Amino acid sequence: MELFAEALAWIFSSDAQSGSLPLSEAIATHLAFTFVSVLIAAAIAVPAGWVVGHTGRGREAAVALSGAARAVPSFGLVLLLVLVFGVTHKVGASTTAFVLLAIPPILAGAYSGVEAVDRRVVDGARAVGMTPRQVLGRVEIPLGLPLLIGGLRSATLQVVATVTLAGYVGSWGLGFYIVQGIQIRDFAQILGAALVIVVLAVLLDLLFALLERAVVPRGVRARHETSS
Amino acid sequence: MRTTRRTTALVAGAAAALLTLTACGGDADPLAQDAGDDGEEMSSDTIVVGSQAYYSNEIIAEIYAQALEADGFTVERNYSIGQRDAYMPALEAGEVQVFPEYTGNLLQYYDPETTATTADDVYAELSDALPDTLAVLDQSPATDQDSYNVTAEFAESNGLTTIGDLADLDGLTLGGPAELEERPYGPEGLADVYGADVAFEATGDTTVQDLVAGTVDVANVFSADPRIQTEDLVTLEDPEGLFLASNVVPLVSSDVADQVADVINPVSAALTPEGLVDLNVQSTEEQRSSEDIAADWLSENGIG
Incomplete structure (x- = not known):
């Protein structure tokens, strides 16, 4: 437990607050990378996922893409993109890598959410005279929201953990302390930074858990409560 | 309520994982790697040459190996053993007997508080700091620091x-x-x-x-x-000795030091700073194998 105590001590030490990257700045850049990457990924993957789920077209491609993209080694991707973009665009290169990482789970959440809507409900919506656009906007998307949020949730968790790699290419994020700590054999610093990442991940996960519950439409929730 | 329960499980899981992780704390180095030895004994006329997982280091190791072979030794090559924490236990145990090292960095491994920075001071301190089972032969003028x-x-x-x-x-x-x-x-x-x-x-x-x-x-x-x-x-020149001098030096098992010194000391003497850069250029720019680079270097320098 000694190392654990030292790690906690490191988090609150003056060492962590000074230097070329103070802890507060590391947390800020870590979260900024995470949010910007997930937002960009969502802007691409959510509309695409909805179209795929609604029309059923391109479903095979979406499944294949989200499966294959999970196998991409993120560390290699970060370094490769830094070299491709050039060292003056390290932030853009790293963000692109994280966006690519976040797209598959969001895409899967978006199309499976729309797809999972009971066909009878969709038929019912059509029967009362809704246009396809209204079916998507008023029935499929709201009912599919919990699954979409689930996709965003896993994307965010994956990205918040992977942003650690940004520490390999520049003075950003909590990964910086880990990369530095390994070389100077400062295990308290490594574990301390890792603990902060864990705390961020757990907090973000809790946030999404609440959001996931909040977006369940009233009618659906009422039915679940009476049936269970 | 399903999601909340799942979250609780996740938090509990993370906490458990952390406890497991810290349980191995204490003084032990949690990142130390197993040197991968299998306790196999070498016959006395076989010399095991090792190298770091660093292309330049491997070229020097290959030069040692070929020079030893030319002198009639049987050589076993054990290259790319990783970094110092990984290979030093194998060297101290005598499983690897000849290894190209760098004076400053090696001294820092044994004595992190050292204040020596010039080449000769570092070499002298290093000779004292080494355990009895290990010795260094003459240092080379070539540096990698x-x-x-x-x-x-x-x-x-x-x-x-x-x-x-x-x-x-x-x-x-x-x-x-x-x-x-x-x-x-x-x-x-x-x-x-x-x-x-x-x-x-x-x-x-x-x-x-x-x-x-x-x-x-x-x-x-x-x-x-x-x-x-x-x-x-x-x-930029470093007249005040800010950097720790780190000359190429053969680190060897004490029990073979006398046998291999006559072969390896001339190699160290012939390897110059420019010569080392040139070896590295052949590897990174011309993509030549360390075997070819070493063979050419030895014949150019009339060794072996």
Whole structure:
């Protein structure tokens, strides 16, 4: 437990607050990378996922893409993109890598959410005279929201953990302390930074858990409560 | 309520994982790797030559190996054993008997508090610091050590030749691996020894590219890095000994030291700093195998 105590001590030490990257700045850049990457990924993957789920077209491609993209080694991707973009665009290169990482789970959440809507409900919506656009906007998307949020949730968790790699290419994020700590054999610093990442991940996960519950439409929730 | 329960399980799982992780704390080094030995004994006329997982180190190891073979030894090659923490146990146990090392970095491994920086002081201290089972043969004039570099253009327009000249410039950024910030020769050492104040930027694996692109002004590059030649960089002189001298030195098991000294000492003497850079260029620029590079070098230098 000694190392654990030292790690906690490191988090609150003056060492962590000074230097070329103070802890507060590391947390800020870590979260900024995470949010910007997930937002960009969502802007691409959510509309695409909805179209795929609604029309059923391109479903095979979406499944294949989200499966294959999970196998991409993120560390290699970060370094490769830094070299491709050039060292003056390290932030853009790293963000692109994280966006690519976040797209598959969001895409899967978006199309499976729309797809999972009971066909009878969709038929019912059509029967009362809704246009396809209204079916998507008023029935499929709201009912599919919990699954979409689930996709965003896993994307965010994956990205918040992977942003650690940004520490390999520049003075950003909590990964910086880990990369530095390994070389100077400062295990308290490594574990301390890792603990902060864990705390961020757990907090973000809790946030999404609440959001996931909040977006369940009233009618659906009422039915679940009476049936269970 | 299903989601909340899942979250609770996740938090509990994370906490459990952390406890497991810290349980192995204490004094032990949690990152130490198994040297991968299988306790196999070598017959006395077989010499095991090892190397780090670093192309330049492997070339030197291959030169030792071929020189030994030319002298009638049977050589077993055990290259790319990783970094110091991984291979030193194997060397101390005598499973690897000849290994190219670097005086300064090796001294720092045994004596992190050392204050020696010049080549001769470092060599003398290193000889004392080694355990009884290990010995170093003569050190080579070739070095592979940290150095501060600027682009030739930057050196010319600011009249830079030594690290001390940096003190006259303002707003400089120093680039290097993340750990440079904490090293004695890092930003703090620069200020203490040469009075040069610099900001620090971690540039990881792209330090040289960053220097060339201008995102940093001064970069920490190994002195034998071929890119100092190919990218037209200028290495700033270090008259005050900010950097720990790190000459190439053969680290050997004490029980074979006398046998191999006659073969390897001439190799060390013939290997010059420029010669080492040249070997590295052949590997990185011409993509030649360490076997070919070593064979050519030995015949050019009339050894073996």
